[in-house]
Amino acid sequence: MVPEEQSIAIDVRDAVKRYDDFTALKKLSLSIMDNEFFTLLGPSGCGKTTLLRMIAGFENVTEGEIFLFGEEIKNLPPYQRPVNTVFQNYALFPHMTVLDNVAFGLEMRGSSKSEARKGAGEMLELVQLTQFANRKPSQLSGGQQQRVALARALAPRPKVLLLDEPLSALDLKLRKAMQLELKHLQRETGITFIFVTHDQEEALTMSDRIAVMSDGELQQLGAAKDIYERPRNMFVADFIGETNLLEVSVDKIANGRAVCHLGGGHELTCNSVEGIGVGSKVHMSVRPERLFISATPVENESLKGRVKENIFIGTDISTLINLVDGPEFIVRTSNSDRGNKRIFEPGNEVFVNMEMGAARLLID
């Protein structure tokens, strides 16, 4: 989904951020569309928070430009940028009531005190916290504080809302609920959300598009499904979800298909990738849930192996299989219709089969 008629909300061009002896961002460019739920995903230290803080105005830009709806903003102080932030630890002003917290931004933008309070009241209604308006932040639970922080950042109607790992302090259940609420809030308000997280599952759940970052560089940018199913390189394949990463050598390329050698005489065919020629030794990624096990070969590319171990993980069963003289595979089988499915026990001789198009060659 690349909506061409949409305008670009944030345009980062060749942004570099250098500290004394450390480069946090290395010439990074990306465009974030208006009305989009956009996620910056990566492990800690990858530069995602730095990028967010540069957009907010808390970090200066060493090189490059940042445009907000076509306007260059890199030299504006934070208080002149129509973007608001939901901070990781919320940063609710402890000496003010919930209502005054939410009214703060409106007041600073020039609303009268009563106007600001009215606007804040409406915002609190949106996040269902009206009855807590006169409490101090310390009297609220973590989830409620989270919603106040959201209301406060949304109250001045920013053009872009920045969220810096806002759910990381919540427990799992609350986090799941907030993920949906955030998604709904974004739809309702139509404001561009830029969300920073290191949790790939969270990113996949919420985002229209995801930018995967590592080492200050953009690794891949695309829709959630794209990133999961068509990872571009090793880092993305490994970071997003569980996968079988196999070292392969390309034997033959014909009609857009590449035949790859896995070692031990095993072969797999997958789509060829531009830049990977015959003879190259590369990595291949196969998602475990796109493999299935059978007692007899089902097609000519079934891979023969032996079951090493079954791991029960609730919804699924994960089976480790050693190929004969070859690499190890993880296969995920849904735990849903157990009656019809045969569970292979350790030691059983089995065949590993792959759905069409499940294997992907990766550029390192």
Added chain:
Amino acid sequence: MASRSYDIKSYTGFKFITLACLVILYAPLVVVTIYSFNASKSITVWEGLSLRWYVDVFVGPESEKFKLAAMNSFVIAIIAATVSTTIATLAATAVVRGGNFRLRTASLGLISLPLMVPEIVTAVATLIFFNAIGFDRGLMTILMAHIAFCIPFAYLPISARMQGIEDTYEQAAMDLYATKRQAFTRILLPLMMPGIISGFLLAFIVSLDDFIITNFVKGAGVETLPTAIFGAVKQGIKPNIMAISTMLLGLSVIMVTISYFISKSDNTK
């Protein structure tokens, strides 16, 4: 049968020493307080409870002298504490929220200078300074000296407090369109208030208490409460001195108690 408890932390005798320590600390103060209510003219003989020496402080033959000294002390303490607290607040903002800069360490050193130099040396140096520039000694010289040595006392609780305030509050304020000045006055300053009040109270007490420096830089005939008391004690401890001491003692205890409870009320939590 329960096993004998072995408390790794407790040492026999430490509790006794602690209690003895408290007795040593409080005994002189308690004794003076009790004797300030003695009806006798002699400080040695106990003749029963009386408020006569408190009355004597306010209307007795020496009352004018002590009233004037008390007035001087309080005016100087209030002005010195106000000015030094203001200066210390600004300085703490620069040191704690001003990033790394070359003069940062030097500034910290300069601010703590009055704490490192022995009081008697500060007294001598200040006296010499006013003498060298030909400044007449009087209330003004006392006030100036007090402002200088009160700064570190005001600075310490204020900077400690500011270090405890996360900078995300100010960032959040600026993100919500507050300018730096607004972020300071609307967010940082209110959050720092407990530290500022503690700083003010400490500076006030330190100024009110000072004897050595005041004694050096005061002009002839100008007295503060400590110098007046010292002068009187040189002739021997009299009951009215004990009454004044008890009142000052009570004031100090009240102010320190207030300061304690204010610093305990943490408004960031």
Added chain:
Amino acid sequence: MTGGAPNSGGATTDTYAKARTWLLMPAWLVLLVLSLTPVALMLVYSFLTKEFRGGVIWDFSLAAYDQFFFDRGLFGDEPARIEWTYIGIFWRSIWQAGAATVLSLLIGFPTAYFIATRPEKARPIWVFLVTIPYWVNLLIRTVSMKFLLRDQGPLNDFLMFTGLIDSPIHIINTNFAVQLGLFYSYLPFMVLPIYAAVERYNFTLSEAAADLYASKWVTLRRILLPAVKPGVVAGCILVFVPSLGSFLAPDLLGGAKNFMIGSLIEEQFKGNAGNWPFGAAASMILLTLVLIILIMFTRQQAKSNKAGG
């Protein structure tokens, strides 16, 4: 916090970096003029010639230092011998301050330790109890001590009443009275740093020692003390340094025999001696002594910080 930004997360930030010059200006101004310049001028004065009723004549002279260290006879024409009077006063001051420090340590360490091992909620109250007297006017405290310790004072009355003694014990105007006064003046300075160190101490170490057959006292000496040593050293410095230059305790509790540096200096400006350059020189010598101690202390703290990681 992700991103690895070196200046994020901590409370020391550069939010007000642009305004810092203006914010620091008043402090610099006041302290440069009223703290640093006076000390510099004091150094200058110590090299000037004395005027007889106080003050100085602006002629360079080494007379003040010469008088401090050398005896050249009544008329100044005899060969120079070491003058022991003032060195002796300094020596006595160091000794008295040292004794007061030891006294403070002997009582302050158990107290600090006891407080630090109270339940967490009770600790501030104990600390508060120990520090209250410090905030009472030093002069009043010293006078109270004098009142208590007098030959006919409440302490002797009490002891004779209980029959422990037959005649008053003479405490006032002794070395011990001065030490007690100094202890009383600066005890919180000993207790607080030791308290802070013990509070940070990881008692699992003591448990490990006990597990390995160390008795309590061995544990104290071999495990706890080395761990809290920086706090102990800090406490000793904080008591020793102000004791060295103190004036009130020796003056009110020590009497004429127990003269210390503070009184010697005071005498030059307020008393009959009226020798400003000599007073300035004595102050300089005291200040130098204190600065040497502080520098040694800072070095040692820095070293033990490094060693402790």
